[in-house]
Amino acid sequence: MSEWATYTLSDFLMFSPRVYFRLIERYNQEFWPLQLVWIAGAFLILIPATTRVPRARVAIFPLLAAAWVFCAWQFLWERYAAINWGMSYAATALLLQAGLLALWPGPARQADRPASRLQHRGGIGLMLFGLLVYPCLALLAGRSLAAAETFAMMPDPTATTTLGTVLAESRKRGWLLLPIPLLWCAFSGLTLLALEDAGSWAPFAALVATLALLLAGRR
Numbered sequence: 001m002s003e004w005a006t007y008t009l010s011d012f013l014m015f016s017p018r019v020y021f022r023l024i025e026r027y028n029q030e031f032w033p034l035q036l037v038w039i040a041g042a043f044l045i046l047i048p049a050t051t052r053v054p055r056a057r058v059a060i061f062p063l064l065a066a067a068w069v070f071c072a073w074q075f076l077w078e079r080y081a082a083i084n085w086g087m088s089y090a091a092t093a094l095l096l097q098a099g100l101l102a103l104w105p106g107p108a109r110q111a112d113r114p115a116s117r118l119q120h121r122g123g124i125g126l127m128l129f130g131l132l133v134y135p136c137l138a139l140l141a142g143r144s145l146a147a148a149e150t151f152a153m154m155p156d157p158t159a160t161t162t163l164g165t166v167l168a169e170s171r172k173r174g175w176l177l178l179p180i181p182l183l184w185c186a187f188s189g190l191t192l193l194a195l196e197d198a199g200s201w202a203p204f205a206a207l208v209a210t211l212a213l214l215l216a217g218r219r
Contacts, residue, residue, distance in 0.1 A: 038152035050168040067152035068098035123168030130161030141198035
C-alpha cells in the first residue's frame with residue numbers, strides 16, 4: 001500500500017509530451033484544411049439550432065455523431081492507440097456516444113423541456129469554448145498552432161462542444177448524452193496534468209461548468 005503512495009500521474013504514462021504533441025501535429029498536417037470545414041459546419045448548424053431554428057435543429061445530432069465517429073476512428077484508433085493501447089477501448093466508447101447521438105429523436109418526435117436562461121446561455125458559451133477557444137489553447141500553452149485541437153478532429157473540443165449543445169438544447173432525457181463526454185474530460189484532464197501541460201485546466205473546466213449548469217437548471 002505504501003508503495004502505491006509513491007506513484008504519481010506521470011508514472012502511468014506510456015509516452016512523453018513530445019511524442020504526444022508531435023502526434024497531434026502530424027495528424028493535423030495530414031488533414032488540413034478539414035479542420036476549418038468542421039468548424040464552419042458546426043457554426044452553420046449549431047448556432048442557429050441553439051437559437052431554435054427548426055431546420056438547423058434536425059441536423060444537430062447527426063453532425064455531432066459524425067464528429068465523434070471521426071475522432072474515434074481517425075485519432076484514437078488509427079493514431080493514439082499506437083502509443084497508448086487503452087485508446088482502442090476508448091474508441092469503442094466514443095463510437096457508442098456517436099450511436100447515441102445518431103439515434104437520438106429529433107425535435108418533431110421528442111418534446112423539449114424549457115431550459116433555464118442560465119443553462120441555455122451557459123451551454124452556448126461552453127459550445128463556443130469548444131469551437132473557438134480550444135484551438136487557441138496550444139498557443140497559450142506555448143506550443144505551435146499546428147498542435148491545435150479542433151472540433152471533430154480531437155476528442156476534447158468535440159466533448160466540450162457536445163456538452164454545451166446538449167445543455168443549450170435541453171432535450172428530454174438529454175442527460176443520457178452527457179456521461180461519456182464528461183468521463184472523457186476527466187480522463188483527458190488527468191492525462192494533460194500528467195504531461196504537465198498548461199492547458200490541462202480546460203477539460204476540467206468543461207466538466208465542472210457542465211455539472212454546475214445542470215445543477216442550476218434543476219433549481
